[in-house]
Amino acid sequence: MDTERLYYADAYLTECCARVIERAERNGQPAVALSQSVFYPEGGGQPADTGTLNGIEVLDVQAENGLVWHMLAAPLADDTVRGQIDWARRFDHMQQHHGQHLLSAAFEHALGLKTVSFHLGAGAATIDLAGTALSAAQVAAVEDLTNQVIWEDRPVLARFVTPEELAQLPLRKPPQVQGPVRVVSVADFDHSACGGTHPRSTGGVGLVHIRRWDRRGDALRVEFLCGGRATRDLRWKNAALGRLAGTLSVAPAELEDAVARVREAEERTRKQLAERIGQLIVLEATDMMTRAELAGIVQVVRHTYVQRDLEEVRALARAIAEHGGVALLGLRAEKTQLIFARAEGLAVNCGALLRETLAQFGGRGGGQPALAQGGLPDAAQLDAALAAAVERLRMG
C-alpha cells in the first residue's frame, strides 16, 4: 500500500496517527514508512518537514515508490505512532513556496519572463528567469502586482484533476509526474502542476519582497523573501539603518547624503595627507644629505628603516637622488628590501650595484641604473649588505 499524504487535502494538519507499514535503514539511521502522514517529503524545490514520531526526532522525509519514509534520530519499536510536524518551519516553507508561485506568475503576466528554476534555501529563496535584463522599475512593478494578489486574499485551490480538466487549464508550469496530476490554482492568475503545500488563500503568504537580482549567464536570478522572513529582514535592516544614522547624527532618510559628505571629506583629507607627507619627505631627504658619507666621489646616504611604508622609502630614495646624492636604503618590514637610487648624471648603476650586492647575500634582483629595488632573503644581513654596497661604491 502507498502512504496517504494528508497534506494534499489539508496543508494545515500538524499531527496525525498512523501505522508503521515498513521499516528500513537509511545511511545508518532507522527509517519508517507510515500508512498516512502529515509530513511533507522533500520535492518540487520545497525542503522536507521535520518533527517527531512518538517523541523521536524526524530528521528527513523522502518519498519513494508511493511510500513516505521518515528518517529517525533513534529506533522506533512501536507499530502505531503519533506524528507531529514542526509547524513554524512548515508554515515558513508554505509562505516561501506559494509566494514563489505568485511571483513567477507575476513575472510572466507583467514581463513575459518565464521561471526556469526555484530554490528554497534556509536564508532566502531564489528563482531563475529566462531573461537577461531587468530594471528596478520592472522589479517594483512585479513586486506590487504580487502583493496586490496576496492582499486580495484570493482562495488557493489545490486538487487532483482528470486529463480532460487538465487539458482545459492554462498551466504556467506543466506536470513533471506520471499518473494523476495535482493542480494548484489562484483564480485568474496562476495554474501550476504542483505537489507542494500551500496556504488556503493568497493572504497566507503575507508579503513578498524582492531583495536583489543579478544576471547568471542566460538567466536572471531573483532573490526574494516572503511573510515572516520578509518581516525579520526588514526588522534588522531598519535597526542597522537606525544605528548607522545614529553614528552620523542624522535621520535615516538623510543617511545617503551624510555618507556622501563623509566620503568627500575623507578624500580631501587623504589628498592633503599625501601632499604633507611629500613635503616631509623632501625635508627629511635634505636633512639626511647633511649627514651623507663620501664614497669615492659620490655622497652616499645609508639608512635602515623598520616597518615603514615601502612607497615612502622609495619616495625618500628619489628625494635624496634629487638632492644630488646616492641613496642606499634598507627596509625591515614583512619582507626585507634594499632600495637604491642615484642622482641624474652620476656614474653609478644602481641596478648593477643591487644585483651584485644581492648575489653576495643569496638574493636576486636588479633594476634601472637610476632606481633599483630587491628583496634580501636574510633580514639579519641587512646592515652587512648596505655596508658591502657602500664598499663597492668606494672601490668604484
Ligand SMILES: [Zn+2]
Ligand atoms: Zn506549489
